[in-house]
Amino acid sequence: MTTMITTPATNPALAWDHSGNLSLGHRLDGAGHGWYDLADDVNVSSGVITGPKGSGKSTTVRALVATARASQAVPVTTLYTALGPFGGLANQLLNQIASVKVLDTAPDTAIGLLNDAAKTRTEILRERGLATLAGTELPILLAVVEGAAQVVGDRAHRWARLARHAKKLNIAVLATLEREDDPNLPAGQRALWRQLSETNRIQMRGHGIEAGTARIRDAAGHEYDTRMPNLTDGDPWLDTEIAPDDPLDPDTAAVFGDYYTAPASPRATGIWA
Numbered sequence: 060m061t062t063m064i065t066t067p068a069t070n071p072a073l074a075w076d077h078s079g080n081l082s083l084g085h086r087l088d089g090a091g092h093g094w095y096d097l098a099d100d101v102n103v104s105s106g107v108i109t110g111p112k113g114s115g116k117s118t119t120v121r122a123l124v125a126t127a128r129a130s131q132a133v134p135v136t137t138l139y140t141a142l143g144p145f146g147g148l149a150n151q152l153l154n155q156i157a158s159v160k161v162l163d164t165a166p167d168t169a170i171g172l173l174n175d176a177a178k179t180r181t182e183i184l185r186e187r188g189l190a191t192l193a194g195t196e197l198p199i200l201l202a203v204v205e206g207a208a209q210v211v212g213d214r215a216h217r218w219a220r221l222a223r224h225a226k227k228l229n230i231a232v233l234a235t236l237e238r239e240d241d242p243n244l245p246a247g248q249r250a251l252w253r254q255l256s257e258t259n260r261i262q263m264r265g266h267g268i269e270a271g272t273a274r275i276r277d278a279a280g281h282e283y284d285t286r287m288p289n290l291t292d293g294d295p296w297l298d299t300e301i302a303p304d305d306p307l308d309p310d311t312a313a314v315f316g317d318y319y320t321a322p323a324s325p326r327a328t329g330i331w332a
């Protein structure tokens with residue numbers, strides 16, 4: 060990790076370094092920030108956020124998305140998937156700030172679109188003769204998949220392919236799940252857990268006023284507890300100061316068609332300098 064760390068004046072518990080590590084607040088052991096590794100020069104990381112209803116999963120994702128965009132260390136476009144029939148999962152603010160919204164649709168559509176995006180980027184990779192798209196100008200597609208268990212369902216094979224290839228294609232999947240890994244989970248869900256949680260894994264451990272207490276396992280396999288900063292619903296911090304998404308590259312944008320809305324304003328710089 061680099062030693063250069065930036066902290067927004069408006070929310071000092073959040074921070075980022077300049078190679079794609081994002082802070083989720085202060086560690087309870089007093090050893091500084093709790094880091095989530097989104098991207099460095101050679102790697103784009105997916106992850107799983109687990110926890111029961113109301114434990115702060117969506118709020119944690121919100122903090123990661125905001126920090127990733129604000130850091131401007133890597134270009135980021137936000138995709139948000141929350142499927143209607145499974146009820147109540149959609150987080151209003153995430154919905155608001157995402158450029159690609161795949162909401163209230165069938166799981167087949169959601170996973171199909173992500174697979175198509177992966178296919179398109181595989182072609183780009185091949186055309187450019189590269190082993191990985193990390194470090195290129197193509198934005199990381201930060202794909203928030205709420206209720207991932209329902210999205211995956213019996214589509215374990217298609218999901219596995221996506222999870223396997225995602226990181227070299229600049230696709231970071233942040234899946235939320237209510238249940239921990241469990242041998243009784245259906246096979247597809249166990250596969251999802253394994254593939255996305257090899258490094259970045261966040262377990263939400265509180266609820267009620269303790270919502271937002273997280274155990275993070277970082278890229279090196281170390282685990283520690285952090286206390287998320289206080290991010291109330293409708294927090295004006297995010298509404299007013301979040302940096303806009305980077306525009307999606309035309310080839311990936313074409314995959315999403317009407318699900319994609321290009322950011323209206325050019326990317327602001329220096330918001331949190």
Ligand SMILES: Nc1ncnc2c1ncn2[C@@H]1O[C@H](COP(=O)(O)OP(=O)(O)OP(=O)(O)O)[C@@H](O)[C@H]1O
Binds near residue numbers: 110148288
């Ligand atoms: N870091 C935080 N700071 C302040 N309040 C928080 C924080 N995290 C969670 N909360 C509170 O807890 C509530 C539940 O959080 P959140 O919606 O993120 O949980 P969830 O795990 O996504 O729940 P669900 O399973 O229902 O989607 C929020 O509405 C908010 O009031």
Ligand SMILES: [Mg+2]
Binds near residue numbers: 116118150
């Ligand atoms: Mg939620």
